[in-house]
Amino acid sequence: MAAVELDNVTKVFVARARKGMRFDMADYPSGFVTALLYRLYGRTLQHAALKGVSLRVERGEFFGLLGPNGSGKTTLLRIVAGLTPPTSGSVRIFGRDVRGLRVHEYVTYVPGALAGGAWVSMALSAYENLVARARLLGVPERRVREVLDLMGLSEHAHKPVGTFSSGMVARLEVAAALLKDAPIVLLDEPTAGFSPEVELAFHEHLREVARAEGKTLIYATHHLHFAERFFDRVAVMKEGRVVAVGSPSELKAKLGPSSTVSAKVLPRGPVEGLAERLRAELEGVEGVAVRQLDEHFWEVRVVCRDAEEAITRLVPALVRANVLVRRIDVREPTLEDLYLSLIYGEAHEAA
DSSP states (O other), X not given: OOSEEEEEEEEEEEEEEETTEEEEOTTOOOHHHHHHHHHHHOOEEEEEEEEEEEEEEOXXXXXXXXXXXXXXXXXXXXXXTTSSOOSEEEEEETTEESTTSOGGGTEEEEOGGGTTTTTSOTTSBHHHHHHHHHHHHTOOHHHHHHHHHHTTOGGGTTSBGGGOOHHHHHHHHHHHHTTTOOSEEEEESTTTTOOHHHHHHHHHHHHHHHHHHTOXXXXXXXXXXXXXXXXXXXXXXXXXXXXXXXXXXXXHHTTOSOEEEEEEEEESSOOTTHHHHHHHHTTTOSEEXXXXXXXXXXXXXXXXXXXXXXXXXXXXXXXXXXXXXXXEEEEOOOHHHHHHHHHHOHHHHHO
16 A cells, blocks of 8 residues: 555646735635635636646655656645645545545655754754654654654754754754654755755665654655665656656666767877768667867767677777777766756757
């Protein structure tokens, strides 16, 4: 049984326009209310934030939602968290429809607005902040010690939060999210503004916690730095739709034979016709290109399915063409290549 299932979920935000003013009707999807407002105040404005999204997240997955700002990631998380109702479609948590379900018992939502510790008192210690939150939630104090240990903050438990680094504050926010011990944790851009080394450490710790406690993590971001390394599977979103789902390796495979072998070479003679000769000798590769780098050096690029096999054929072919090889590099397709291709089209893919 999946942790979270969305079936053809659509979310339309409706507002009325009156003398340049907008009145948000995001949480009132009733057709009756919309029609009534239209009659009373004039025309309505609609924006479809989600368009027929179907998605399945398995138990214990570290699942990534990738997409640019405005692609629908936050709306999807808020619907799963029970904070915003869908306009149509169904959402199930562990097989149970969220309508009528006490969603907060199953799901903890960490909005991006709280990143950086907006909810904490900098004058209090990490322990004191978490105890205050635990009392509000009706959580026993022993859970505070457990989550501090899980997030690697036990040594700093009694230090003022004002002395913490941004990465430690983010870990404290996740510790607070884990207080309820809900099986599903939703995170919306929790590392915005972090330095690369702090972000790396945060993701490593988050993955360890997810494995230790068996949590299902759904993590929304438009940064791809760590997606390949940490996410079990990802969904790429664009303009309210899911355009691709799978593990990073599965999605990269969709790019096809896009490994590129790049050789920096020094020709000992004319280079006219070199590309044609190499294409004839490297039959089966996807493409061969030759370009001048500077006054002396040239680059030979081979696009192929099997980089290792292409290199074993390319080097002897270059030697026969009286070309010295100075360096060879191999570039494998990346998740970023697929993301840019899906979001921005072929121009970026080619770049």
